[in-house]
Amino acid sequence: MFQDGDSSVREGLEGPADPSRGKSAPAGAPEVPVGAVVQARGLTKRFGEFTAVDSVDFDIGAGEAFGFLGPNGAGKTSTMRMIACLSPISDGSLRVLGLDPMRHGSRIRSRIGLVPQDDTLDLELTVRDNLYLYGRYFGLPKKELRERVDQLLEFARLTERANDRVDPLSGGMRRRLTIARALVSSPDLVILDEPTTGLDPQARHLLWDRLYRLKREGVTLVITTHYMDEAEQLCDRLVVMDAGRIAAAGSPRELIDRWSTREVVELRFEAEGHESHGRTLADLAERVEVLPDRLLLYTDEGDATLEAVRSRGKPPIAALVRRSTLEDVFLHLTGRSLVD
Amino acid sequence: MARALRAYQYCFLSYRRTWRGSLTTTFLYPVLYLAAIGVGLGHLIDHGSRQAVEGVPYIWFLAPGLLAGTAMQIGANESTFPVMAGIKWLKTYLAMLATPLEVTDVLYGHLLWIVTRVALASAVFLAVMEAFHTVASPWAAMAFPAAVLTGAAFAAPVMAFSATQETDQAFIVLYRFGIVPLFLFSGTFFPISQLPGWLQVVARCTPLYQGVSLCRALVLGRLDAWVDLAHAGYLVAMIAGGVLAARLTYRRRLVQ
Numbered sequence: 001m002f003q004d005g006d007s008s009v010r011e012g013l014e015g016p017a018d019p020s021r022g023k024s025a026p027a028g029a030p031e032v033p034v035g036a037v038v039q040a041r042g043l044t045k046r047f048g049e050f051t052a053v054d055s056v057d058f059d060i061g062a063g064e065a066f067g068f069l070g071p072n073g074a075g076k077t078s079t080m081r082m083i084a085c086l087s088p089i090s091d092g093s094l095r096v097l098g099l100d101p102m103r104h105g106s107r108i109r110s111r112i113g114l115v116p117q118d119d120t121l122d123l124e125l126t127v128r129d130n131l132y133l134y135g136r137y138f139g140l141p142k143k144e145l146r147e148r149v150d151q152l153l154e155f156a157r158l159t160e161r162a163n164d165r166v167d168p169l170s171g172g173m174r175r176r177l178t179i180a181r182a183l184v185s186s187p188d189l190v191i192l193d194e195p196t197t198g199l200d201p202q203a204r205h206l207l208w209d210r211l212y213r214l215k216r217e218g219v220t221l222v223i224t225t226h227y228m229d230e231a232e233q234l235c236d237r238l239v240v241m242d243a244g245r246i247a248a249a250g251s252p253r254e255l256i257d258r259w260s261t262r263e264v265v266e267l268r269f270e271a272e273g274h275e276s277h278g279r280t281l282a283d284l285a286e287r288v289e290v291l292p293d294r295l296l297l298y299t300d301e302g303d304a305t306l307e308a309v310r311s312r313g314k315p316p317i318a319a320l321v322r323r324s325t326l327e328d329v330f331l332h333l334t335g336r337s338l339v340d
Numbered sequence: 341m342a343r344a345l346r347a348y349q350y351c352f353l354s355y356r357r358t359w360r361g362s363l364t365t366t367f368l369y370p371v372l373y374l375a376a377i378g379v380g381l382g383h384l385i386d387h388g389s390r391q392a393v394e395g396v397p398y399i400w401f402l403a404p405g406l407l408a409g410t411a412m413q414i415g416a417n418e419s420t421f422p423v424m425a426g427i428k429w430l431k432t433y434l435a436m437l438a439t440p441l442e443v444t445d446v447l448y449g450h451l452l453w454i455v456t457r458v459a460l461a462s463a464v465f466l467a468v469m470e471a472f473h474t475v476a477s478p479w480a481a482m483a484f485p486a487a488v489l490t491g492a493a494f495a496a497p498v499m500a501f502s503a504t505q506e507t508d509q510a511f512i513v514l515y516r517f518g519i520v521p522l523f524l525f526s527g528t529f530f531p532i533s534q535l536p537g538w539l540q541v542v543a544r545c546t547p548l549y550q551g552v553s554l555c556r557a558l559v560l561g562r563l564d565a566w567v568d569l570a571h572a573g574y575l576v577a578m579i580a581g582g583v584l585a586a587r588l589t590y591r592r593r594l595v596q
Contacts, residue, residue, distance in 0.1 A: 047596070086437060087596060106343075110440040120435040125357060133350050137439035139342070185439075 037062050037189055037220045038083055042092030045078045052078040054244035055092060062188075065211075065221040067231045067238030069326065074241040076224040077117065080193050083222060084114050097188060110138060113182030115192040119174050123167040127158050127177055130166060135184040148184060155210065156180035172203030179210060190214060191222045196230060208233055228326035240330055247333040252326055259332050260324035261286050263302035267295040267309065268318040277314070284308050289331055298328070343441050347449025350432065352456075365417075366461045370410065370468040377529070378402050378472065394531055396476070396560060403474040404483060404559040405528035407465050408490045408551035411458050415491030416519050418454040419498035420511040426450065427503065427593060437594060447590050451495060451583070458491030459484075469559070477561025486558055486572070490551030493575040496582025503589040522548040527556075550574045 038060040045053040053075040060066040068076040081087035083096055085105035094101055096108050121130050131152055135145040153159045156176040166174065175195065182190055195211070196204040211234055215221055225231055231238050232252045239249040248255055265285070269277050278290040284305050285297035295316075299305040302321030309316065355362075378399035386392040393401040426433035426446075436446050462484055469475055502511070525535070526548035532540050543549055550571040557563050 084438060106440045106442055109438065112438075114438040116434070116438065118431055118434075120431040120438075122354065122430055122432060122435075124430075125354060129353065129357070133353060134435065134439065136349055137346050137436055137441055139346060139440070 036060065036095075037064075037097060038066075038222070039095045040079075040083075040092065041094075043079070043082065043089060043094050044091035045075070045082060045087065046090040051244055053082070056239075056241075056244075056246045058239055058246065058249065060220065060222060062220055063215075063218045065215050065223065065234050065236045067235035068222070068224040068241055069226070069228065069231045069238050069330070070224075070241035071226055073243075075244040076241055077193055079241070080191055080222070080224055084112055084191050085109050086114075110185065111188045113185065113187035113190040115175075115178050115182045115190070115195055117193045117197070119178045121166045121174060121177060121181075124165060126163050126165055127169070128153065128162045130177060131181055131184055134181045138185040140185065145184075152180040152183060155183070155213075157206070170203070172199050172206065175199060175203070175207060176210065179207070183214075187219070189220045189222065193224050194226070195223065196225070196227065204230075228330070231326055240326075240333060242330075242334045248329065255326060255329045256324045260328040261298040262300040262324060263305075264322055264324055264328055265297040265299060265302050265305050265309070266318075266320040266322065267297065267316040268293065269295070269314070269316050280314075281309060281312070287332070296328070296331070298324070341448070343445040344448035344452065347436055347441055347446050348452050348456075349449075350436070351450060351453035355453075355457075362457075365414065367464055370406065370465045373406055374399065374403060374468060374472050374474075378406075378474070399472060400474050400476060400560065401531075401556070402529065403469045403472065404555040405526075405552045407462065407469065407483060407487050407559075408548060408555040409523045409526075409528045410465055411462050411487040411491035412494050412522065412548050412551065413519060414458050414461050415454060415494035416498050416514070418457055419495045420502050420514065421508060422454075423450070423499055423502035424505065424508055424511075433594060443590050443594050444587060446594075447499070447583075447586055451492075451499060451586075454495045454499075455488060455492050458495070459488045462487035462491070475559060477559065479558045479561050479563065483555045483558040486551065486554045489572065489575045489579075490548070490555070493547055493551070493578035493582070496579050496586055498582075500582055500585035500589045503586065503593045522546055527552045547574065547578055 036059045038058070040056060040058050042055045042057065043053060044051065044055050056075075056079065058066075068074075068079060070076050078087065082089050082094060082101065085096065085101040085108050088102060097111055099108050101108055122133075125133070128149060131149045132145060135148060136142075140148070150159075153162050156179065158173060158177060158180070161169065161173065166177065169177070179190075179192070179195070182192075192211070196207055199207065208230070211221065211223075215234075221234070223231075223234055235252060237249070237251050238255070240247045240255070248259060250258065267277070267281075274290050274292075274295050278288045278295055281295070281297065282288050285299045287298040289296040289298070297305055297309070306319055306321055309319070382398035382402065385398040390397050392398055433446050437443065441449075465487070466475075466480070466484055469480075498514070501514070505511070525539075525543055526532070526546050527543065528548070532543040532549070535543055554568055554571040554575075557568050
């Protein structure tokens with residue numbers, strides 16, 4: 001396993017240096033984010049009549065962990081595929097690593113590591129061969145590639161399974177292998193499309209730990225997810241997408257401060273009728289959300305609000321005071337729950 | 341082209357792990373067919389004559405036809421299910437496209453690999469033919485490229501077709517109503533002069549007939565330059581047309 005002080009996962013192989021990294025804008029130059037790895041303006045993706053991504057703007061800085069949060073169908077994957085130069089843009093402009101994906105797709109992809117939603121591993125080949133062959137696609141020299149593969153097997157904690165076929169591996173192991181595979185070319189930008197969907201909590205935490213390590217080493221991460229805890233854990237900045245548009249952007253903390261209250265009181269009442277309870281308690285909170293199974297009261301003083309609810313003489317069967325999360329932000333912005 | 345070779349290398353290394361499955365089609369079938377139909381049935385047809393079919397023993401007539409027919413089968417088979425696997429089942433194409441490889445690299449690499457498979461099987465088949473003493477002319481060595489040409493002429497257009505399919509159902513239809521009838525009625529097992537007049541015209545126009553005629557002319561040393569060039573030209577045109585079509589259908593399928 002990689003210890004602190006060990007050689008970094010990104011080192012070892014000659015990767016083309018990122019010209020935008022470490023440079024500062026010359027005096028008097030226009031406001032271009034220093035080291036913007038991805039820059040999108042009016043970025044649009046249409047499939048026939050359907051607009052999957054509807055004129056979005058964002059900048060992703062070098063070394064940043066940037067998230068796209070939203071429900072299925074929000075346009076996250078389409079955005080991701082355009083950044084990865086897998087899908088041509090329909091409109092607007094997009095620069096990735098300072099290059100135009102429409103003209104330099106192959107060059108850009110040589111510096112990107114992609115972790116797609118589907119693993120696209122070859123189940124009949126061994127773990128080691130999957131890494132080795134993928135490295136060959138990048139034209140990496142055989143000898144260096146073999147050393148690199150050994151490093152990555154350690155990184156992904158798969159050394160003991162190196163010569164096993166992929167087929168019998170668990171979902172978590174396959175995911176780690178897919179991430180290791182994306183790192184084979186020492187990419188400047190790693191794109192992860194729903195990296196932990198379908199994994200058990202233990203597997204997710206191990207994966208998060210690997211992603212933290214990459215982040216510490218200065219790799220730019222772009223992550224899509226529909227898990228708000230994942231976004232809060234991993235992302236420096238994120239955008240909330242809904243129906244192809246960006247509904248809000250900022251750091252997780254900024255988004256919560258801006259779009260939600262400090263605390264939330266969750267109430268569950270005996271019978272149906274959360275709707276009518278919601279109306280009678282509306283004056284106790286800044287905002288009330290009525291969900292099918294519970295009532296959310298947005299307030300800065302959760303305990304005081306809960307006291308006030310109880311003093312109204314209609315005690316809920318269950319009550320919980322918690323801090324606001326990104327899910328509350330999403331609920332506020334779109335009126336819908338994040339996980340569908 | 342260097343990038344296409346990276347895709348080719350994947351196919352090659354992946355075959356090294358799974359080659360056992362193709363042993364029967366590559367090595368066993370030529371022996372079985374030549375033994376059962378060439379020797380067994382040939383004995384009945386020849387009636388002791390050495391000139392029963394078009395002036396040669398039946399097995400001499402049959403062997404080059406089977407060579408071309410086998411090349412077609414491998415070329416077509418390898419262009420159906422494995423293409424679907426690349427797009428949909430194993431998604432190996434999609435893995436490649438996330439790297440510096442372009443759609444054409446994936447296409448050419450895979451096509452080159454299929455041609456390699458055809459070449460391997462054709463070489464084995466020619467060796468078996470030699471062992472059965474069915475090779476009559478030094479020109480027979482040229483039957484090797486002719487068989488490879490025949491396999492490639494099927495591979496390219498079938499790849500183009502496979503990339504348009506959502507499921508593998510059409511492959512079975514293609515096999516039953518395309519490949520098997522071609523195998524049986526393109527002059528492989530009997531001279532097409534045995535067919536009714538109008539069917540002879542149809543048979544003469546089919547792609548496998550070109551490959552069968554070319555291989556037979558070379559193995560038996562009965563060359564007719566213009567006719568054989570026309571056969572070869574037909575096959576080359578199929579490759580060219582197939583590659584152009586595949587470039588389109590691959591792009592349409594894989595770049596969205």
